[in-house]
Amino acid sequence: MPRASSIARAKADKSAGKAPTTQAGHFVRDEIEAVRKGEHGVRSAKQAIAIGLSEARRAGVDVPPKKGMTRTETRSAATKGAPRRASSESTAERSQAALKALKRESTAGASTKALSAQAKSAASKRTAADRSATARKAASTKGVAGRSEAARKAARTRAAKKESAR
Numbered sequence: 001m002p003r004a005s006s007i008a009r010a011k012a013d014k015s016a017g018k019a020p021t022t023q024a025g026h027f028v029r030d031e032i033e034a035v036r037k038g039e040h041g042v043r044s045a046k047q048a049i050a051i052g053l054s055e056a057r058r059a060g061v062d063v064p065p066k067k068g069m070t071r072t073e074t075r076s077a078a079t080k081g082a083p084r085r086a087s088s089e090s091t092a093e094r095s096q097a098a099l100k101a102l103k104r105e106s107t108a109g110a111s112t113k114a115l116s117a118q119a120k121s122a123a124s125k126r127t128a129a130d131r132s133a134t135a136r137k138a139a140s141t142k143g144v145a146g147r148s149e150a151a152r153k154a155a156r157t158r159a160a161k162k163e164s165a166r
Contacts, residue, residue, distance in 0.1 A: 002055045006030050010061055020062045027059065028052030032110045041105030045118035048110050 010023040031052035035042055042048045056063050108114060123131065139147060 002027055002059050003030055007059050010056065010059065014061075020064070023061045024053055024056035024063045027056040027061070031055065032115070035107050035110035038107055040099065040102035041107050042102065042109035043105055044109045045114040049118070 006026040006029075009026045013023040013026075028049050029052070031048050034040065035048055042051070053063055057065075139150070142150060
């Protein structure tokens, strides 16, 4: 169940005109924190992210589904307010079984190392032009002060790397 603060932050982001992925980031962060606290585990960082995105969709964030993943009916059923299909199992039984399965998993999927590896592998699958366009878009939304601070930080990083190479 998503926290009320995440829903409020997502609504604020939406009213500020931010992208759906930015709005969903609050839910993903909450999910990673839940795994780190030991509320349940995950098999991988990708699973933690998927659970967070699913919660965001159910909370009404307009996050597009991954292309080619599921049928249209299934996708629409995952959104807020969609009627659930009648099941032979009770929903309470099913949700308890899912939670029990997650509790058996490790919390290592939400570690800094696992999230870093996931981010790097996701970035490597994108083209250089795509990454460059995203960086340009990010730079344009920073504003003058933000760009200036980012430039200073980059200069510090370059200096530190140059110093460590000696």
